Amino acid sequence: MSTLWHGRFEGGPADELMAFTESLSFDRRLWPDDIAGSRAHVRGLARVGLLSEAESTAVLSALDRVAAELEDGTFAFVASDEDIHTAVERRVTELVGAAGAKLHTGRSRNDQSATDVRLWLKRTLAEIGARLVELQGVLLARAEAAGETYLPGYTHLQRAQPVLLAHHLLAHGWSLGRHVDRLAEVVRRVDVSPLGAGALAGSSLPLDPDGTAADLGFAARFENSLDAVGSRDHVAESLFVMTLIAIDLSRLGEELVLWTSEEFGFARLDDAYATGSSMLPQKKNPDIAELARGKAGRVIGNLTGFLATMKGLALSYNRDYQEDKEPLFDSADQVSRALSAMSGMLASVTWVPDRMQAAADAETSSATDLAELLVADGMPFREAHAVVGGLVRRALAGEGTLSALVAAEPVLGRRGAALVAPGVSVRRRTTPGGAGPGPVAVQLERFRSALDRWRASLAR
Numbered sequence: 477m478s479t480l481w482h483g484r485f486e487g488g489p490a491d492e493l494m495a496f497t498e499s500l501s502f503d504r505r506l507w508p509d510d511i512a513g514s515r516a517h518v519r520g521l522a523r524v525g526l527l528s529e530a531e532s533t534a535v536l537s538a539l540d541r542v543a544a545e546l547e548d549g550t551f552a553f554v555a556s557d558e559d560i561h562t563a564v565e566r567r568v569t570e571l572v573g574a575a576g577a578k579l580h581t582g583r584s585r586n587d588q589s590a591t592d593v594r595l596w597l598k599r600t601l602a603e604i605g606a607r608l609v610e611l612q613g614v615l616l617a618r619a620e621a622a623g624e625t626y627l628p629g630y631t632h633l634q635r636a637q638p639v640l641l642a643h644h645l646l647a648h649g650w651s652l653g654r655h656v657d658r659l660a661e662v663v664r665r666v667d668v669s670p671l672g673a674g675a676l677a678g679s680s681l682p683l684d685p686d687g688t689a690a691d692l693g694f695a696a697r698f699e700n701s702l703d704a705v706g707s708r709d710h711v712a713e714s715l716f717v718m719t720l721i722a723i724d725l726s727r728l729g730e731e732l733v734l735w736t737s738e739e740f741g742f743a744r745l746d747d748a749y750a751t752g753s754s755m756l757p758q759k760k761n762p763d764i765a766e767l768a769r770g771k772a773g774r775v776i777g778n779l780t781g782f783l784a785t786m787k788g789l790a791l792s793y794n795r796d797y798q799e800d801k802e803p804l805f806d807s808a809d810q811v812s813r814a815l816s817a818m819s820g821m822l823a824s825v826t827w828v829p830d831r832m833q834a835a836a837d838a839e840t841s842s843a844t845d846l847a848e849l850l851v852a853d854g855m856p857f858r859e860a861h862a863v864v865g866g867l868v869r870r871a872l873a874g875e876g877t878l879s880a881l882v883a884a885e886p887v888l889g890r891r892g893a894a895l896v897a898p899g900v901s902v903r904r905r906t907t908p909g910g911a912g913p914g915p916v917a918v919q920l921e922r923f924r925s926a927l928d929r930w931r932a933s934l935a936r
């Protein structure tokens with residue numbers, strides 16, 4: 477077997493070495509980026525006279541042919557192809573001989589693979605952003621359609637105060653928007669070309685890293701060749717943003733698991749977005765929601781595993797860095813699929829407002845409103861809290877319904893009892909950003925504009 481670096485070695489590589497160190501099995505998906513990087517490199521070599529016009533034309537057309545073979549699956553990989561980079565170069569050289577042998581002039585796989593991953597990340601983070609705004613669009617549409625449907629808001633997973641369903645859905649929407657912002661911020665740092673850094677130190681040849689950076693659509697070239705091939709913080713922060721997205725989806729998933737249970741009964745999944753049981757004929761299971769929760773675990777693992785890989789590596793490139801790809805690819809795949817599946821599930825879920833509202837109308841849900849009524853009358857809040865707390869305790873002890881006890885309480889009376897009536901409490905959440913119909917109408921308007929901005933930020 478003959479590798480591209482065989483010159484210095486007497487014999488061929490051991491089978492175990494190839495089996496253990498190859499990355500072709502997972503980095504072949506970088507081929508569009510590898511071809512793009514090679515095209516830019518060839519054009520750059522031609523601009524500075526390292527390739528003749530005829531040579532660059534020959535190599536570029538060989539790259540076209542290789543791209544076509546990789547695209548339609550006819551590319552024949554051979555045993556010595558260690559990674560996508562060596563496979564492409566080997567094939568180009570087969571196709572155009574001596575001109576092909578000049579492809580790697582002034583380049584190392586270190587700057588090449590770093591370039592490929594940055595190109596891949598720019599594309600992929602934009603795709604994840606598009607899926608994020610799609611899910612935000614679903615949440616917005618469901619929030620707009622939810623009208624004044626309300627449900628219990630929870631703290632500690634205990635009923636706390638009623639909130640509009642729209643308010644609850646938009647809470648997830650705003651959180652997803654921060655991920656869109658984070659992606660844009662990370663892309664700013666991903667958008668730097670390492671091409672021209674060579675193995676670690678640049679070149680004696682008259683390379684033009686600014687030219688290749690511009691050719692590839694990067695915003696800038698590297699400032700320091702050691703940093704260009706020896707840094708992966710952009711990989712770590714991409715993994716981190718994907719992890720935060722996965723964690724949000726896992727939390728949304730957990731709520732859908734709860735809401736679709738018979739105990740809550742707040743929502744019913746569309747048949748197309750639910751699964752059955754192989755044994756229990758009556759079952760309808762929220763597997764998408766569960767896997768959104770479950771897969772967050774491996775996405776967290778991808779981040780923490782890669783952080784451990786980076787730790788303690790002396791500058792610059794180390795082969796350890798080849799381990800950046802599998803976590804990155806896996807997190808991106810899982811997060812992309814989870815976003816799409818959650819969008820479909822949420823777009824088609826049926827809410828059960830009667831169940832939501834019956835749960836929210838539990839009389840104790842208005843306890844805070846009762847205390848605030850006393851505060852409006854001039855009672856210090858701590859005292860009001862104690863008065864209402866005492867009434868709740870007596871209601872729970874079976875002395876009567878809370879509304880009856882409130883009506884009989886001189887400082888509250890019928891004014892107080894009216895607050896305990898169904899549907900009243902949520903309407904009293906009137907402050908900016910609050911959970912009642914007034915502020916939620918404003919919030920919907922603001923979310924619509926923000927979503928336009930998030931969409932536009934992806935288009936840039």
Ligand code: ARG
Binds near residue numbers: 499503797798
């Ligand atoms: N497949 C390798 C990677 O992704 C290519 C770099 C190998 N470089 C080297 N100097 N052996 O990191």
